[in-house]
Amino acid sequence: MKKIAILSAGLFLAASAAFAQSGTPSTSQTTPAVNTEHNPGAPVAGKNSFTEAQAKSRIEEAGYKDVAGLKLDDQGVWRATASKDGKPGDVSLDFQGNVTLAK
Template sequence: MKARTLLAPLAWAIVSLALPAAAAENAQTFVNKAAAGGMFEVDSSKLAQERAKEQQVKDFAGKMIADHSAANETLKKLAAEQKLQVPAQLDATQKSDIEKLQNTTTGFDQPYVEMQRSAHADAVNLFQSYAKEGDNPSLKAFAAETLPTLKMHQDMIEKIAAADAGMPAVKSASTPKPPAPVPGANSFTESQAKNRIQDAGYTDISSLAKDGQGIWRGQAKKDGKSISVALDYQGNVFAGQQ
């Protein structure tokens, strides 16, 4: 009985020491990515309001500045309450994208739209994942509350892309799935393509490569079976495609 009494506090001490470190790391990672993403939205959209030609792109940029500025302020307050650090600058990729936009003298709209498509795909994936599995209750609630707005932004930018023949479009929820991958300019990065395929229920995704038609192709597993997979520029996932 005495041994059990001594061991119980010791075991709890070990657990209590381990848990905060893991939780803080996960929460901090979310804050880092969410804050940097929000800053990128605002900075790139300020450039768009100055340089974009199409009014719908300017209008979209204005909404991004308003919505993401508000979300950024909320995130800062939550992070401060949780004693987490908020990054003061963009990551290397985001800085590079901003520089590309700053150096664009003609045809600003398309690269901005493509960057917004990619950024919102990443943001929706980040917030959706943290809202479901996040380790910090306050930040988890923030992610869940912000997610619908991010999805609305994503739908807006996809419609803008679809309205311009020069900008490849991701299908909307109401668009029927085609029988085979649709060739076209594919703006998904390898990481985004992998996430899309995973969301469709596949695991162990490997050997992803974009072919000459803009279709990501690779190998994956589903129901314990290895199978070839494909992802087209609209976001459609296909199995058994060569």
């Protein structure tokens, strides 16, 4: 009888733990790791995980050419010079993937 009670309690606890973990994770994060839309407040400071090659590729995918002087600043923003539509300028890439032209 004692073994049945212990086994029942163990099964109850295991089921409770499994139920507690089956909830949907929260998606209320206000600054996603990679943004799918351009953030008007970009560039956003934050821990940047893009490598130099990935940063250059992202900037080029945004339509920029002749990307040069690519450096990661102390705010976690990749900065470089590049040209778009024949016009040179300073560009940046933040941790969300936003590519912006300096104003």
